[in-house]
Amino acid sequence: MGIVSRGFSGRRREGGDRLPPGQYLVEDFPVLSAGPTPRVPLDRWEFAIDTEAEQTHRWSWQEFMALPMQTPTVDIHCVTKWTKLGTSWEGVSLDVFFEDVETTAEYALVYSYGGYTTNLPLEDLLDGKAWIVHRFDGEELAPQHGGPARLIVPHLYFWKSAKWVRGIRLLNEDWPGFWETAGYHNYGDPWREQRYEGD
């Protein structure tokens, strides 16, 4: 146990076993981003997967909308300590996007409109673990929360869930992204409290 701070008793808005170590519950939806919010018009929006063999698969907004939608309800955990339980989204599983993608790459670098990047092992995007979503809580996804579309990978800290997602580059070697080169953990498992490099 850490050092006791005299006179501190706490509020204990605990989430039971759904709250990872060091997190606290919020009801609202705070925002974390490193710069201004990019605005992406839908007629110019596209999502791409670039393989290690330099093959590119692309989807326009209309093509994205025609894919089978799912409505995952998940808990999300931000490295700035807040956790929000039971958030509901609408979007397309990454498994759908990867159906026709041939790859033996192990790593993925996700990139966004506005220049943001984040890296993760490809397997963390597959088997029902990640989605490209365009609706939150029954409404269109607001630009400050990553609209028109963002990635969600709820089992990792939320900075891995790139807002304004534009594509995924598949790589044979791991390539650290934006926060990962700015002192944050390379993998970011909230249950192991992997916030910063070396955790």
Add this chain to the structure above:
Amino acid sequence: MRRRLTWQAARLHEVRDETATARSLVFDVPGWPGHVAGQHVDVRLTAEDGYTTQRSYSLAAPADGDRIELTVEAVPDGEVSPYLTEVIEPGDQIEIRGPVGGWFVWRPENEAPVMLVGGGSGVVPLMAMIRARRQAGSRVPFRLLYSLRDQDRRYYAAELRRPEPGLDITYVYTRAAPPGAARPAGRITLADLAEGGWPADFAPDCYVCGSTGFVEAAADLLLTLGHAPERIRTERFGPTGD
């Protein structure tokens, strides 16, 4: 590979009231490794029964040996900020981990003009940059646009009142302007940023910090004025506020 960030005991050395609702806290953290202006720390509080909670706070000044300084605003009904602003006393201990963050930082080697835009407690990491500039004897021109409810909410009032060559300050009052002020009270506008900031072709590095709403609004206005998105760095403290 850098040093692993571990929890360190921090003992409160002194406190200074900034306003009726905010105070600066100076902690002794033995073995503090030093930090860059703009970085923050994680604070962990532990109750008698082992319950713990964490929050982030910006470092308000360059380190003075093992001494670091935070400035905390009491958020009504908050769990941690009322403890730090009302309960903790010199001699008491908390735990601290850091420094954290390698993006929202200013280093004295940076030569571009600097535009600081802070709302409410968002001025804290910007003050660290102003103090780091002074400490380094840097001549990089700085402009600070400080949005706050009214005069009574002004942090670091005496220090910011002292003239400092190369630092220009504009106050934007959102609820009540001081008597005789030319600008009526109201939220930050394009004109405020055009007048109190640098023209976009000076290519300043812009640092915007405050509540989510404030940062969204100010960063959008900077884009409208033609500042390049990659030169606008933001830090969002929380949901609402000034």
